[in-house]
Amino acid sequence: MRMIFTNIESVPGKTVVEHMGLVQGSTVRAKHVGRDFMASLKNLVGGELKGYTELLQDSREEAMNRMAEQAQKMGANAIVNIRFATSSVAQGAAELFVYGTAVRIE
Amino acid sequence: MDIILQYPDLFIFLFLVCLGYGAGTWVEKRHYASIKAREEQFLNLPVVTGSKGFFDRPIEKSVLVSGNVVVSIDYFKRLLAILRNIFGGPVKSYESLVDRARREAILRMKDTASQLGADIIVNLRLETAAIGQNANRKRQIGSVEVIAYGTALIYRDT
Numbered sequence: 001m002r003m004i005f006t007n008i009e010s011v012p013g014k015t016v017v018e019h020m021g022l023v024q025g026s027t028v029r030a031k032h033v034g035r036d037f038m039a040s041l042k043n044l045v046g047g048e049l050k051g052y053t054e055l056l057q058d059s060r061e062e063a064m065n066r067m068a069e070q071a072q073k074m075g076a077n078a079i080v081n082i083r084f085a086t087s088s089v090a091q092g093a094a095e096l097f098v099y100g101t102a103v104r105i106e
Numbered sequence: 107m108d109i110i111l112q113y114p115d116l117f118i119f120l121f122l123v124c125l126g127y128g129a130g131t132w133v134e135k136r137h138y139a140s141i142k143a144r145e146e147q148f149l150n151l152p153v154v155t156g157s158k159g160f161f162d163r164p165i166e167k168s169v170l171v172s173g174n175v176v177v178s179i180d181y182f183k184r185l186l187a188i189l190r191n192i193f194g195g196p197v198k199s200y201e202s203l204v205d206r207a208r209r210e211a212i213l214r215m216k217d218t219a220s221q222l223g224a225d226i227i228v229n230l231r232l233e234t235a236a237i238g239q240n241a242n243r244k245r246q247i248g249s250v251e252v253i254a255y256g257t258a259l260i261y262r263d264t
Contacts, residue, residue: 005170006257008157008229012165043248044122045129046180046203047137048210052237053176056251060174082170084253086235094237094251 003068004078004105011078011105020074020102025066029059030093056096060084063098076102122181130180134202141209148216153256157229164262169222172255173214176237177207178248204250208232211254224258231255 004011042049071079082100089095110117154160179187183199190197211232219227233253 004168006168007170007231007255008168008257012161012168012259043178044126044181045133046126046178046183047130047133049176049178049249052249052251053174056176056237056253057174060172060253082255083231084172084233084255086233086237086251086253088235088237094235 003071003076005064005068005082005100006078006080007082007100009081011080011103014078014105016080016103017106018104020071020076020104022099023067023070023074023076023079023102024097024099025063025068025070026095026097027059027062027066028089028093028095029055030090056086056094059094059096060098063096067098067100071102074102076104078103078105123185124182126181126183126185130182133180134206137206137210141206141213144213144217145209148213148220151216151220151224151227153212153216153227153230155230157257160226160228160259165259166262167222167260169219169224169258169260170255171215171219171222171224171227171258172253173211173216173218174251174253175207175210175214176249176251177203177210179203184248204234204252207234207250207252208254211252215254215256219258222258223260225261227256227258229256 010016038051067079079100079102082098085097085099087095087097179200183203186199187197190199212230215227231254235251237249237251
């Protein structure tokens with residue numbers, strides 16, 4: 001069965017039967033030189049940095065997968081109250097962090 | 107011609123400022139036009155920051171949806187912001203940057219949700235982070251990332 005993700009306190013239409021506690025996932029990503037070079041050119045004229053957008057989206061999905069794995073091990077089938085956080089830990093690297101509460105619903 | 111060869115640095119700088127001003131203004135205008143057009147298109151999909159009172163109708167499905175975007179500032183506006191750092195006061199040039207990023211992120215989230223056939227998005231949260239080369243330099247922000255996320259509700263047809 002597929003894991004259900006929400007960022008509200010419950011899963012609408014279902015009842016929470018058991019709370020498993022906090023689950024989390026994180027990734028730290030740096031971008032490669034080619035992308036960095038293109039980004040520095042784009043920095044002159046402004047606008048969207050597509051390379052970075054995709055990179056961060058992929059990393060966030062990776063973090064979500066790690067969180068889902070953890071929840072699955074606990075025997076949960078849904079994660080509620082999900083929150084995202086981003087921090088830059090070093091120059092040119094960003095940490096994507098996602099956390100939530102694993103629950104079992106029926 | 108001699109004067110250019112005499113002060114090449116100065117002319118490169120002036121060229122970059124002009125390029126930043128010209129291209130930056132053009133890019134921003136085009137972006138705003140596309141944001142406005144898409145905002146009108148998604149008017150029938152409401153987004154709310156609360157989460158109470160939307161569950162009285164039978165719900166088919168609820169899905170976490172998100173949208174993110176990284177937007178960079180241009181050379182000219184960055185220069186303006188550095189000057190502002192000296193005198194203080196409102197930094198107008200950054201206002202449009204974060205405004206664009208937020209609206210774009212929300213639109214991308216709405217786009218994902220409308221593909222799922224969502225009726226409403228509840229509990230919207232916005233997260234902003236400075237990323238890129240200048241992320242850890244306090245006085246200079248090069249680019250911002252905005253992520254918008256919420257729970258899309260799909261009501262059961264009655």
